[in-house]
Amino acid sequence: MKLTSIKLCNFRSFYGRTPEINLAGGNERNTTIIHGNNGAGKTSLLNAFTWVLYEKFSAAFASTEQLVNKRAIAESQPGQPVECSVELGWEHENTRYRAKRACRVYKNTHEIEAGKTQLTLWVGGDDGKWNIPNQLPDEIITQILPASLHQYFFFDGERIEEIVRSDQKAEIAEAIRTFLGVEVIELSIKHLKDAKKNLEADLKNIGDAETKQLLIQQEKLEIDIEIITQRQTEIKQDLEHQQTFKKEVSNRLRELSAVKELQERRQSLESQRDANREERKKTKETLKKVISARGYTVLLSETTTQFREIFTDLKQRGELTAGISREFVNELLKSERCICGADLQDGSHSHLNVKTLLDKAGSSTVEETAIRMSAQVDEIDKQATSFWEEVDREQRRIKQLSENINQVEIELDGIQEQLRKNPNEEISNLQKRLDEIEAKIDELNREQGGNQQEIAHLKTEIDDLVKKIAKQKQNETKQSLAQRRINATQDAIERLSEIKNRQEKQFRVQLEKRVQEIFSEISFTPYLPKISEKYELSLVESTTGIEAPVAASTGENQILSLSFIASIIDKVREWSEKRKMIMVPDSSTFPIVMDSPFGSLDANSRRHIARTIPKLANQLIVLVTKTQWRGEVEEEIAAKIGREYVLTYYSSKPDCEQDYIQLGGERYPLVRQSPNGFEYTEIIEVERNR
Numbered sequence: 161m162k163l164t165s166i167k168l169c170n171f172r173s174f175y176g177r178t179p180e181i182n183l184a185g186g187n188e189r190n191t192t193i194i195h196g197n198n199g200a201g202k203t204s205l206l207n208a209f210t211w212v213l214y215e216k217f218s219a220a221f222a223s224t225e226q227l228v229n230k231r232a233i234a235e236s237q238p239g240q241p242v243e244c245s246v247e248l249g250w251e252h253e254n255t256r257y258r259a260k261r262a263c264r265v266y267k268n269t270h271e272i273e274a275g276k277t278q279l280t281l282w283v284g285g286d287d288g289k290w291n292i293p294n295q296l297p298d299e300i301i302t303q304i305l306p307a308s309l310h311q312y313f314f315f316d317g318e319r320i321e322e323i324v325r326s327d328q329k330a331e332i333a334e335a336i337r338t339f340l341g342v343e344v345i346e347l348s349i350k351h352l353k354d355a356k357k358n359l360e361a362d363l364k365n366i367g368d369a370e371t372k373q374l375l376i377q378q379e380k381l382e383i384d385i386e387i388i389t390q391r392q393t394e395i396k397q398d399l400e401h402q403q404t405f406k407k408e409v410s411n412r413l414r415e416l417s418a419v420k421e422l423q424e425r426r427q428s429l430e431s432q433r434d435a436n437r438e439e440r441k442k443t444k445e446t447l448k449k450v451i452s453a454r455g456y457t458v459l460l461s462e463t464t465t466q467f468r469e470i471f472t473d474l475k476q477r478g479e480l481t482a483g484i485s486r487e488f489v490n491e492l493l494k495s496e497r498c499i500c501g502a503d504l505q506d507g508s509h510s511h512l513n514v515k516t517l518l519d520k521a522g523s524s525t526v527e528e529t530a531i532r533m534s535a536q537v538d539e540i541d542k543q544a545t546s547f548w549e550e551v552d553r554e555q556r557r558i559k560q561l562s563e564n565i566n567q568v569e570i571e572l573d574g575i576q577e578q579l580r581k582n583p584n585e586e587i588s589n590l591q592k593r594l595d596e597i598e599a600k601i602d603e604l605n606r607e608q609g610g611n612q613q614e615i616a617h618l619k620t621e622i623d624d625l626v627k628k629i630a631k632q633k634q635n636e637t638k639q640s641l642a643q644r645r646i647n648a649t650q651d652a653i654e655r656l657s658e659i660k661n662r663q664e665k666q667f668r669v670q671l672e673k674r675v676q677e678i679f680s681e682i683s684f685t686p687y688l689p690k691i692s693e694k695y696e697l698s699l700v701e702s703t704t705g706i707e708a709p710v711a712a713s714t715g716e717n718q719i720l721s722l723s724f725i726a727s728i729i730d731k732v733r734e735w736s737e738k739r740k741m742i743m744v745p746d747s748s749t750f751p752i753v754m755d756s757p758f759g760s761l762d763a764n765s766r767r768h769i770a771r772t773i774p775k776l777a778n779q780l781i782v783l784v785t786k787t788q789w790r791g792e793v794e795e796e797i798a799a800k801i802g803r804e805y806v807l808t809y810y811s812s813k814p815d816c817e818q819d820y821i822q823l824g825g826e827r828y829p830l831v832r833q834s835p836n837g838f839e840y841t842e843i844i845e846v847e848r849n850r
Contacts, residue, residue: 162778166212173201200831212260244262292610381625454547751779803845
């Protein structure tokens with residue numbers, strides 16, 4: 161999971177729609193730094209991530225019910241909705257995602273009435289369009305980064321030591337269950353128990369009144385489909401108009417001699433991007449076909465090895481010896497005549513000699529079958545090798561095409577930015593018009609994708625209703641079958657429970673070992689981290705040969721907590737890699753978003769932590785105050801910065817003291833006097849690393 165951008169609208173101290181915060185995610189410069197004074201909105205920004213993804217907040221986030229910006233509410237009319245939203249973009253396994261969580265409030269005479277929050281998720285297609293996925297947004301997000309793990313990737317650094325408190329053990333144990341796969345087992349047990357309850361219920365006949373109600377529901381759903389289908393037609397027409405507008409504006413830009421060359425370059429890049437997207441789509445289809453046709457061969461390695469062991473054992477025991485076969489010896493005994501002409505009557509010396517050959521001779525049928533199967537097994541192994549070579553080739557092709565698309569899009573963004581900032585007002589206005597058209601096309605594509613999903617959902621509901629209408633009667637045979645299923649379900653529940661218990665017992669030792677390794681790398685102390693059976697974190701020392709608990713300082717607890725988080729990240733990567741048989745290169749990428757991680761550390765610890773935290777995750781986003789940033793922290797992290805922003809707080813206090821921060825030779829405001837009597841925060845991008 162690589163975070164790409166975040167955008168806020170009327171979220172806490174951020175008034176109106178903020179500019180999009182683009183987040184660094186490169187290999188060398190993987191760190192985004194966001195500067196801000198206390199109260200400027202750093203904690204709000206941290207919680208914007210967790211709210212949009214999980215609708216959760218950190219412990220230090222005060223007044224969670226007051227999400228909507230006060231100025232936006234004050235300026236609204238009674239009954240007029242005020243929207244608060246956070247929109248987050250990220251990439252995972254070469255797929256782009258964009259999630260938006262929004263809520264509305266209404267100002268009435270005596271109170272502020274809040275509506276429900278709504279989460280929408282879009283998935284980027286190979287054609288560049290955004291589509292609504294088949295799965296629920298929460299399910300997709302949880303599959304990428306489970307909600308029970310989010311506090312280890314989005315956390316308040318000043319309160320990080322709370323992880324080692326005993327009252328956190330329940331949350332820690334919950335996180336452990338997630339990446340162990342125990343949550344999946346528990347969910348399976350829950351579903352089995354639900355199924356058991358359903359099976360235990362008496363099967364009842366569906367009456368005529370219910371049938372009538374089902375038919376009414378079916379008719380309503382069919383009307384809903386007609387309405388959405390009509391809207392889809394309108395969207396298609398609107399998209400055609402927008403594409404026409406886009407072409408006209410692009411042609412006008414091309415006609416301007418000052419930017420003709422730049423516009424032609426952009427059109428060339430857009431063609432390259434579309435061609436690469438189409439090629440990537442075809443390559444993915446090819447990969448799917450390869451996996452579908454020959455993927456089974458990689459699952460047979462244990463079986464082919466077992467066959468060869470059996471084959472070798474048969475040969476060693478002489479049951480596959482070449483030469484005289486059992487069938488030939490039996491034929492001689494049956495005819496009572498040897499090929500040399502000797503008499504082989506039953507009981508004679510010659511008969512006994514020939515009969516002993518049966519113990520040494522092999523079956524010609526078994527031998528022929530074994531040899532034929534051996535050739536087939538060799539062919540399976542060859543196909544498996546060929547399969548992996550082709551899969552690797554196609555994956556490399558997908559990765560290369562994705563990199564090509566990314567490079568093209570970066571250059572396109574640069575061209576658009578040049579045109580927006582062009583001193584020629586006609587050129588900048590044309591580009592702004594193009595931006596508006598692109599935004600409208602993007603919005604229509606999202607609505608179109610959502611409508612397609614809604615139509616599919618409604619059709620599924622209609623199919624279910626048709627089946628319910630058709631199945632009006634239940635009988636004793638089904639009840640008897642249900643009882644047999646109840647017994648099988650109970651047996652499955654007991655077996656899954658045993659598997660879950662064993663996994664939990666084995667994993668704690670592995671996690672403790674990893675925490676100890678990381679703690680020893682960061683800390684100068686000789687202490688040893690321990691994890692109890694209840695997942696309580698502690699430090700011990702054994703200078704006397706006997707382990708004794710250590711009264712750890714706040715700084716030591718912070719280092720211990722960071723060590724635990726690093727261990728969690730390692731295990732999540734492990735968990736992610738085991739989820740799939742075939743894994744794309746960036747599947748185990750995960751971010752860390754930290755608010756004020758250096759508050760109570762001494763200078764040496766601050767330097768050590770600043771040197772270490774960029775290595776904890778593939779992507780790092782740090783929110784810091786001016787005092788936390790200066791000195792050793794800036795020295796250690798500066799080379800890793802890919803993006804940098806300043807939160808400028810506008811104070812409504814009449815005599816507020818203004819404050820600034822010096823970054824890359826430029827002076828950026830941290831606190832300013834509000835020009836309108838409201839307090840709010842603006843986001844400014846620092847240009848030194850661009």
